Amino acid sequence: MLPLASASHRLAGAVARDIGIAILSGRSPPGTVLPGEIAAAEGLGVSRTAYREAIRTLSAKGLVESRPKAGTRVCPRGRWNLLDPDILAWAFETEPGEGFIRDLFELRQIVEPAAAELAAARRGDDHLDRMAHALDGMARHGLAVAAGRAADQAFHHAILEATGNAPLVALSSSIAASVTWTTIYKQRRRALPRDPLPEHRALYEAIAAGEGTLARARMAELIHLALADTELSMAE
Structure with a gap:
């Protein structure tokens, strides 16, 4: 059985992948505001911690940005780290x-x-x-x-x-x-x-x-x- 921290990290990676594919495929184009943390975590069936970690991963890759009160928005393509x-x-x-x-x-x-x-x-x-x-x-x-x-x-x-x-x-x-x-x-x-x-x-x-x-x-x-x-x- 995987330690909880390892399992949570893998789950966050899976969430980041799913959201990342939605962005790269055009299903969530630049400018799209993603659902709020609570709604998104519930919709995906994951913890808020795992969802936050996924968003941090996507933010580090230039795909999204999160701002207080404005939520999490898909960044313009020019900011994506396409060589990641x-x-x-x-x-x-x-x-x-x-x-x-x-x-x-x-x-x-x-x-x-x-x-x-x-x-x-x-x-x-x-x-x-x-x-x-x-x-x-x-x-x-x-x-x-x-x-x-x-x-x-x-x-x-x-x-x-x-x-x-x-x-x-x-x-x-x-x-x-x-x-x-x-x-x-x-x-x-x-x-x-x-x-x-x-x-x-x-x-x-x-x-x-x-x-x-x-x-x-x-x-x-x-x-x-x-x-x-x-x-x-x-x-x-």
């Missing part, structure tokens, strides 16, 4: 929209090729070991299952960590979440159209060889091909 891994997950639990998906790939094209070039110059043996281990996991499991996608996340995370740039490393969770959710999205109706492992291996080889310009180009090509795969899925 939870928000990315909630967005893909609905239909995220082609524009948002393309924006994620555009962000990756801005960040990851430059990161790959830095990683080629700065990586240590531990980074290379982690990349190689992640590639083995991708090959063993494939991207159709969670274990393979986790290995894919670990590969991209190791590259960002190899840059030694703290702000870039801080983006690693968001980039990894973006990689995972777009991978899930593009195979939601059919199997992946191709095996992306060769491009990952080619990128690893460029980083291991310290070839920064080549690593940049190979990362750009990897993302370009991933977007092409996703566009096929969007077209369906």
Whole structure:
């Protein structure tokens, strides 16, 4: 049996997820005033403590704001922390929209090729070991299952960590979440159209060889091909 504090935290997380999905799906658009704490907690069948914790979580992510006497209101989209891994997950639990998906790939094209070039110059043996281990996991499991996608996340995370740039490393969770959710999205109706492992291996080889310009180009090509795969899925 879970301790009460742990159970309450999980319940608050579930409430935050449900409200977050309602906001991201447009069912609770910006400007919507959420029900008062007592009514909302009763309607959801949770304690007021769990509901308050859920609202604090959503507020920290920029989705809502609470003011005395004004209640809790859904914030304008420009204030949402769209790179928060939870928000990315909630967005893909609905239909995220082609524009948002393309924006994620555009962000990756801005960040990851430059990161790959830095990683080629700065990586240590531990980074290379982690990349190689992640590639083995991708090959063993494939991207159709969670274990393979986790290995894919670990590969991209190791590259960002190899840059030694703290702000870039801080983006690693968001980039990894973006990689995972777009991978899930593009195979939601059919199997992946191709095996992306060769491009990952080619990128690893460029980083291991310290070839920064080549690593940049190979990362750009990897993302370009991933977007092409996703566009096929969007077209369906």
